[in-house]
Amino acid sequence: MAPTVPLAVLALVALVAPGLGVAPPGCDYPAHRWCSSRDAAAACQVQSRCPSLPRPAAAPVQLSLYYESLCPACRQFLVLKLFPTWLLLPAEMLNITLVPYGNAQERNVSGKWDFRCQHGPEECLGNMMEACLMHEAQNFSTYFPVIFCLESGSSVTKNLEACLQIYAPELDSGRVTACVQGDTGMALMHHNAQATEALQPPHQYVPWITVNGPCVPPQKHTDELQAQAEASLLGLVCQLYEGEKPEVCGGSKAPKLPSGCSR
Incomplete structure (x- = not known):
């Protein structure tokens, strides 16, 4: 009997694998691990398809x-x-x-x-x-x-x-x-x-x-x-802070950002 592949893994492969699961150049991870870490997602060019990845810490x-x-x-x-x-x-x-x-x-x-x-x-x-x-x-x-x-x-x-x-x-x-x-x-x-x-x-x-x-x-x-x-x-x-903002920021007066900045 062939090994059973969990449905969650199959769903993940279908979600993130471009070209029917063909890894892009530089991606050495199997498809089911492409969203296992930020490094893996970056190497396999699927960051936007991995919503569960933790956001990187923002600089103060x-x-x-x-x-x-x-x-x-x-x-x-x-x-x-x-x-x-x-x-x-x-x-x-x-x-x-x-x-x-x-x-x-x-x-x-x-x-x-x-x-x-x-x-x-x-x-x-x-x-x-x-x-x-x-x-x-x-x-x-x-x-x-x-x-x-x-x-x-x-x-x-x-x-x-x-x-x-x-x-x-x-x-x-x-x-x-x-x-x-x-x-x-x-x-x-x-x-x-x-x-x-x-x-x-x-x-x-x-x-x-x-x-x-x-x-x-x-x-x-x-x-x-x-x-x-x-x-x-x-x-x-x-x-100016790029990370997740606390509630107090919601009630603060938002000034115009310096030239060249955008949100």
């Missing part, structure tokens, strides 16, 4: 914020736009990089870096505190709520202890202070200065936002993207 939208700790517009964007958007979206949708420096200037004085900030020495201190906080905490979900607390409070430079107690009690404020007062803080600010000066196009104001995602090369800034981020950051990220 990358957003970098170049800012100053005491800049009113920077604080407004971080507190009212960036932080709420981060809270609303799944972690895999959005990666954020914070670069506190902005319109500051640095110079080398007798082998040591000296910084001059747009809003004075207090802002330089705030920039370095936040840079050191990131360095010591490492984990974004640990330090971002603390920075939000600092930027939304009455004083960026005087509320570190209180903000740490609320949002990151496991982090010792003494470590952050030691960083600020030592060579590490200077090195971190020098790094931020270099990153800011390397921007293309050069930054002209703060906050300065760069984004990358589909149709948007890495670390791109345009007036259009800046305006969209400031008007509806949630809507922009939802539009």
Whole structure:
């Protein structure tokens, strides 16, 4: 008696096999395995006929914020736009990089870096505190709520202890202070200065936002993207993300995508 072939396999062969089951060039899989994996489907040119295949993981939208700790517009964007958007979206949708420096200037004085900030020495201190906080905490979900607390409070430079107690009690404020007062803080600010000066196009104001995602090369800034981020950051990220979107994206205002992008 001939072996029995399951009906499901026969149906699959009929569904996916072009030319009565003849494998296309480069396909080394039997017809009943063409939909067994993404590699097999690609080799046998049947991706569109394999609806059960898992979708590939989508890359997160990358957003970098170049800012100053005491800049009113920077604080407004971080507190009212960036932080709420981060809270609303799944972690895999959005990666954020914070670069506190902005319109500051640095110079080398007798082998040591000296910084001059747009809003004075207090802002330089705030920039370095936040840079050191990131360095010591490492984990974004640990330090971002603390920075939000600092930027939304009455004083960026005087509320570190209180903000740490609320949002990151496991982090010792003494470590952050030691960083600020030592060579590490200077090195971190020098790094931020270099990153800011390397921007293309050069930054002209703060906050300065760069984004990358589909149709948007890495670390791109345009007036259009800046305006969209400031008007509806949630809507922009939802539009740029290529993966499955959460329910919150359904109610967000969808901005016009950058030129050359489509959905």
